[in-house]
Amino acid sequence: MKPTQGANKWWNRPFNxxxxxxxxxxxxxxxxxxxxxxxxxxxxxxxxxxxPPDAEEIATMYASMMETDYVRKDRFNANFxxxxxxxxxxxxxxxxxxxxxxxxxxxxxxxxAEEKKLERKKPEVKKQLKEEKERLQQVYGYALVDGYLxxxxxxxxxxxxxxxxxxxxxxxxxxxxxxxxxxVVINIGHDVPIPKPPPGHSWKGVVHDNTVTWLACWQDxxxxxxxxxxLAANSRFKGFADMQKYKKAQELKKYIDKIxxxxxxxxxxxxxxxxxxATAIYLIDKLALRVGGEKDPDEEADxxxxxxxxxxxxxxxxxxxxxxxxxxxxxxxxxxxxxxxxRAYKNLxxxxxxxxxxxxxxxxxxxxxxxxxxKSLMPGLSAKVFRTYNASITLQNELRNPSDQKTITPQDTIxxxxxxxxxxxRMVAILCNHQRSIPxxxxxxxxxxxxxxxxxxxxxxxxxxxxxxxxKGKKGKAPPNSFSDKPRTDSVERLEKKVETLxxxxxxxxTKLTLKDEGKTIALxxxxxxxxxxxxxxxWCKRMEVPLEKIFAKSLLAKFPWAMEVPSTWEF
DNA sequence: TGCGCGACTTAGAAACTTTCTG
DNA sequence: CAGAAAGTTTCTAAGTCGCGCA
Numbered sequence: 001m002k003p004t005q006g007a008n009k010w011w012n013r014p015f016n017x018x019x020x021x022x023x024x025x026x027x028x029x030x031x032x033x034x035x036x037x038x039x040x041x042x043x044x045x046x047x048x049x050x051x052p053p054d055a056e057e058i059a060t061m062y063a064s065m066m067e068t069d070y071v072r073k074d075r076f077n078a079n080f081x082x083x084x085x086x087x088x089x090x091x092x093x094x095x096x097x098x099x100x101x102x103x104x105x106x107x108x109x110x111x112x113a114e115e116k117k118l119e120r121k122k123p124e125v126k127k128q129l130k131e132e133k134e135r136l137q138q139v140y141g142y143a144l145v146d147g148y149l150x151x152x153x154x155x156x157x158x159x160x161x162x163x164x165x166x167x168x169x170x171x172x173x174x175x176x177x178x179x180x181x182x183x184v185v186i187n188i189g190h191d192v193p194i195p196k197p198p199p200g201h202s203w204k205g206v207v208h209d210n211t212v213t214w215l216a217c218w219q220d221x222x223x224x225x226x227x228x229x230x231l232a233a234n235s236r237f238k239g240f241a242d243m244q245k246y247k248k249a250q251e252l253k254k255y256i257d258k259i260x261x262x263x264x265x266x267x268x269x270x271x272x273x274x275x276x277x278a279t280a281i282y283l284i285d286k287l288a289l290r291v292g293g294e295k296d297p298d299e300e301a302d303x304x305x306x307x308x309x310x311x312x313x314x315x316x317x318x319x320x321x322x323x324x325x326x327x328x329x330x331x332x333x334x335x336x337x338x339x340x341x342x343r344a345y346k347n348l349x350x351x352x353x354x355x356x357x358x359x360x361x362x363x364x365x366x367x368x369x370x371x372x373x374x375k376s377l378m379p380g381l382s383a384k385v386f387r388t389y390n391a392s393i394t395l396q397n398e399l400r401n402p403s404d405q406k407t408i409t410p411q412d413t414i415x416x417x418x419x420x421x422x423x424x425x426r427m428v429a430i431l432c433n434h435q436r437s438i439p440x441x442x443x444x445x446x447x448x449x450x451x452x453x454x455x456x457x458x459x460x461x462x463x464x465x466x467x468x469x470x471x472k473g474k475k476g477k478a479p480p481n482s483f484s485d486k487p488r489t490d491s492v493e494r495l496e497k498k499v500e501t502l503x504x505x506x507x508x509x510x511t512k513l514t515l516k517d518e519g520k521t522i523a524l525x526x527x528x529x530x531x532x533x534x535x536x537x538x539x540w541c542k543r544m545e546v547p548l549e550k551i552f553a554k555s556l557l558a559k560f561p562w563a564m565e566v567p568s569t570w571e572f
Numbered sequence: 573t574g575c576g577c578g579a580c581t582t583a584g585a586a587a588c589t590t591t592c593t594g
Numbered sequence: 595c596a597g598a599a600a601g602t603t604t605c606t607a608a609g610t611c612g613c614g615c616a
Contacts, residue, residue, distance in 0.1 A: 230579095330583055384610060526582070581608100
């Protein structure tokens with residue numbers, strides 16, 4: 001089948017919720033290269049030991065992680081060692097983790113990586129690698145869906161490795177097994193060529209399910225969950241759903257007064273069930289909490305959301321104030337002290353009364369019940385819509401009337417406009433608790449900037465003194481010059497110019513220092529990609545005469561084509 | 573009718589690429 | 595103009611949610 005000519009303006013085409021496609025063609029998935037044994041021996045009890053290839057592969061996985069924090073965790077080491085032993089014959093001398101020394105392999109891996117890096121710098125090698133990457137992209141990177149060529153998101157099968165769970169994960173360090181074609185199910189249209197599995201292999205299965213959007217799937221050996229190969233974010237499958245998400249959040253704006261009235265009334269409801277439900281929805285709305293489903297402590301890290309909050313996560317203060325302190329998604333800490341509606345405060349206290357720290361606050365509530373209730377208030381409403389709604393409305397408000405500074409005009413510089421947008425974006429990220437770890441070397445970079453600042457300040461002082469000295473007729477000794485061996489100019493004009501340059505540089509340094517430090521733990525990208533309605537940004541850029549590509553990277557521009565046509569006056 | 577699980581969205585870290593700066 | 599920093603993409607873990615099945 002040949003691709004349809006003409007632009008794929010999927011947002012103008014109808015999309016059936018149930019039947020996702022009528023024809024589907026693609027070339028399957030790309031497997032990682034097989035493991036090649038290197039023969040470098042690890043030490044056991046100080047002696048070099050022979051390892052079968054499977055065990056060597058696992059040992060090498062561990063060795064290549066020796067500079068990460070993972071290997072300092074007992075659980076990671078224990079889980080790794082259990083899997084490592086399983087790959088060794090029963091009569092193998094290795095029995096005790098503490099006698100293992102993986103450093104020879106670590107050194108080998110490090111050296112090999114450096115050599116590879118050096119090799120890749122050579123222009124001819126660079127070119128060859130680029131061409132090979134493009135060739136694979138051509139083969140596996142596209143699917144033909146209902147006649148339109150669409151990009152595939154993740155066509156590479158995940159390589160084996162030691163599981164890197166987030167936070168204190170019970171399974172961290174376990175071996176994530178190599179996926180074989182025999183593990184992979186292909187989903188593809190009827191009457192089109194079925195992708196060939198690698199020679200000597202066969203697929204686990206081939207299905208033709210047009211009610212789903214995945215092209216291939218396999219079972220993850222760590223969690224037992226399915227992993228899927230999907231189309232990219234700019235595809236109709238992903239894009240249409242994303243557009244619907246923002247339209248639903250916008251729909252919530254029409255219902256929000258009614259919904260807030262409802263839960264405010266139910267905060268003093270007759271039944272405990274009602275009060276718990278109302279209090280949870282209040283928190284989800286006010287604090288942008290996730291709904292918080294149940295988790296299995298043997299399978300997953302201990303993290304919570306709203307419904308799964310425990311007594312130990314709340315600390316009651318005076319004046320209706322509560323401190324929330326818990327680990328949320330990805331084990332990111334949510335730490336926030338907030339003053340609540342007195343009724344909500346009273347309810348939370350009531351729910352916690354007489355319970356042990358490890359008990360659930362909302363013991364009569366489930367995510368199912370909460371979402372069922374939301375559906376009775378607005379069609380299709382669920383807890384996560386509140387995050388999208390509140391993120392979007394916050395961005396819009398902060399761009400239109402910022403809470404902590406004066407608004408910007410089209411006459412301001414492009415740099416000022418970008419900083420202004422980022423500040424609004426930062427408010428959203430804080431609301432959603434989108435964090436990142438402090439970038440590597442942040443402290444050194446801050447020190448460096450501070451040193452620069454001190455230097456510029458000192459130089460400015462000296463130049464100013466010199467200028468003064470010249471203006472007053474060069475009486476006495478010239479002021480010190482710590483920044484050059486050559487004597488400083490005596491030209492008033494050039495000295496004044498120098499003062500100006502230094503002052504400008506100093507101002508830039510001040511802004512940079514503040515922004516860098518304030519933003520060191522805040523991730524802006526998550527809200528930009530997933531939460532803030534792109535139409536708000538498009539309209540603002542039009543009003544402020546900011547080229548959209550200054551705000552949205554190439555991939556985001558490609559993800560939101562449906563949002564581009566809104567007028568500058570558009571409102572969420 | 574509750575609940576497990578399939579399918580899909582959301583998440584930060586790591587890897588890679590581009591831009592800035594001294 | 596090289597090395598650092600900033601920006602962007604890739605990777606895959608970790609959530610949400612609705613549906614189908616007992």
